[in-house]
Amino acid sequence: MQNLMRRKSRTFLTVLGVVVGACAIIIMISIGVGMKESQEKMLSEMGDLTIITVMPAGRAKTAAKLNRDAVKGFEGIRGVVLATPRMTVDGLNIKLYAGYGRRYVSGWATVIGMDESALAKLGYSLLDGNYPGKEGGVLAGQNFVYGFEDSKRPEGHNTIDLFESYNKETGEYGDPPDPYFDLFKAPLELVITAGEDDKAVCRRLTVSGRMKGDYGKGQETEDGLIICLDDLQKLIGEANRAAGEKNSRNPTYPSALVKAENISDVARVESEIKGMGFNTSSMESIRKPMEKDAQQKQMMLGGMGAISLLVAALGIMNTMIMSITERTREIGVMKALGCFVHDIKRLFLLEAGVIGLMGGIIGIVLSYVISVIMNLVGTATPPDSLEAAMVILTTPGSRLSVIPTWLIGFALVFSILIGLGSGYYPAKKAVAVPALEAIKHD
Numbered sequence: 001m002q003n004l005m006r007r008k009s010r011t012f013l014t015v016l017g018v019v020v021g022a023c024a025i026i027i028m029i030s031i032g033v034g035m036k037e038s039q040e041k042m043l044s045e046m047g048d049l050t051i052i053t054v055m056p057a058g059r060a061k062t063a064a065k066l067n068r069d070a071v072k073g074f075e076g077i078r079g080v081v082l083a084t085p086r087m088t089v090d091g092l093n094i095k096l097y098a099g100y101g102r103r104y105v106s107g108w109a110t111v112i113g114m115d116e117s118a119l120a121k122l123g124y125s126l127l128d129g130n131y132p133g134k135e136g137g138v139l140a141g142q143n144f145v146y147g148f149e150d151s152k153r154p155e156g157h158n159t160i161d162l163f164e165s166y167n168k169e170t171g172e173y174g175d176p177p178d179p180y181f182d183l184f185k186a187p188l189e190l191v192i193t194a195g196e197d198d199k200a201v202c203r204r205l206t207v208s209g210r211m212k213g214d215y216g217k218g219q220e221t222e223d224g225l226i227i228c229l230d231d232l233q234k235l236i237g238e239a240n241r242a243a244g245e246k247n248s249r250n251p252t253y254p255s256a257l258v259k260a261e262n263i264s265d266v267a268r269v270e271s272e273i274k275g276m277g278f279n280t281s282s283m284e285s286i287r288k289p290m291e292k293d294a295q296q297k298q299m300m301l302g303g304m305g306a307i308s309l310l311v312a313a314l315g316i317m318n319t320m321i322m323s324i325t326e327r328t329r330e331i332g333v334m335k336a337l338g339c340f341v342h343d344i345k346r347l348f349l350l351e352a353g354v355i356g357l358m359g360g361i362i363g364i365v366l367s368y369v370i371s372v373i374m375n376l377v378g379t380a381t382p383p384d385s386l387e388a389a390m391v392i393l394t395t396p397g398s399r400l401s402v403i404p405t406w407l408i409g410f411a412l413v414f415s416i417l418i419g420l421g422s423g424y425y426p427a428k429k430a431v432a433v434p435a436l437e438a439i440k441h442d
Helices: 008-046 068-075 229-242 262-275 284-327 328-336 342-378 386-394 405-431 435-440
Strands: 051-056 080-088 093-098 105-107 111-114 127-128 138-140 188-193 201-205 209-211 224-229 255-260 278-281
Touching: 008 284, 008 342, 008 405, 051 188, 051 209, 068 080, 068 093, 068 255, 068 342, 080 229, 105 278, 105 435, 188 229, 262 278, 262 284, 262 386, 284 342, 328 342, 342 386
Parallel strands: 111 224, 138 209
Antiparallel strands: 051 255, 051 278, 080 111, 080 255, 093 105, 093 188, 127 209, 138 224, 188 201
């Protein structure tokens, strides 16, 4: 430190070069990390990134059948948390009645059959009530109750407009209107028929919970119903028998949902399922290209920052060479007094490393300040309070610049290595000076 402080201005300018380089590489890479975070948030809003939808490859006799045995096979794949069939009511007529005396009627609804134990793990969120348990129950979509007509009101005045609370000036929705009936208390009945002249199959339903609307999960979360898989299979079987059709002992499903443990497992699990003869669909086909694009941008931005740090390395090398030229006599005296060559080399390397360390630490602190300013100024709606500012700075996906812990460690180590690398040649040059010649040097 005494040697560095001999030429304060020169040392300051050299450290400043490292600060600028460290700031450049941290900020550039942090912008790339922020872009990747925003992309992942956007994709997560479109759907769960770890869920794979599996579908049959075709109807040929040789095609793999998507039945219970196939679903059990999916569960045996490494990295799979759960697999569940997803049954839909296809080719059958559905009617729903609610209220006493079947007063309220709905002629259409998305009815899905799933394993009730898998709903929470698959991310189906509830606004009210509970998930179905052993005692039964169904989940209703967020706006399911608004899809009914009041049979005792005149045509044109027998429905509720859910969007009447929309404010055109603000572009926001107010509180929804009151529905015709209480979803959890009013009687609810599902009627399924295979055809107009076939016998109807009726089933009383009890709503245990109301789901939060999520189009990434499916239309059923908005205006449909999720029923226990076994119950829906029985209903469809009864409707088919009433129409004179035979039911298969091992029925096939139109689709199944497979949840991977991590995003990194999705591609491998999806590949194994395809190898079993099924078609798959997931967010991986969208996420992978976006991730690759983000990585390319990160490398480009990081390369631009690295150039600044390499320029700083030239400054360190210049400073150390000048220092050796000025201290040639000092080096000769140290050699004459019996100092080992590696100690002299270590001395100059330490000086260069300290310059890199100081510049790296100051650069990290300054990068955090710049990152905070960028996040607060770059947002669409600047915060008007400290609480609002903290929300922006801590909410993933809303930040322009994100500085992860690994980036701090990388920048610090890189700065020190740049200093040591830049000081190696001057240190080697220092120990190469003959002692006698160095002592004679002015």
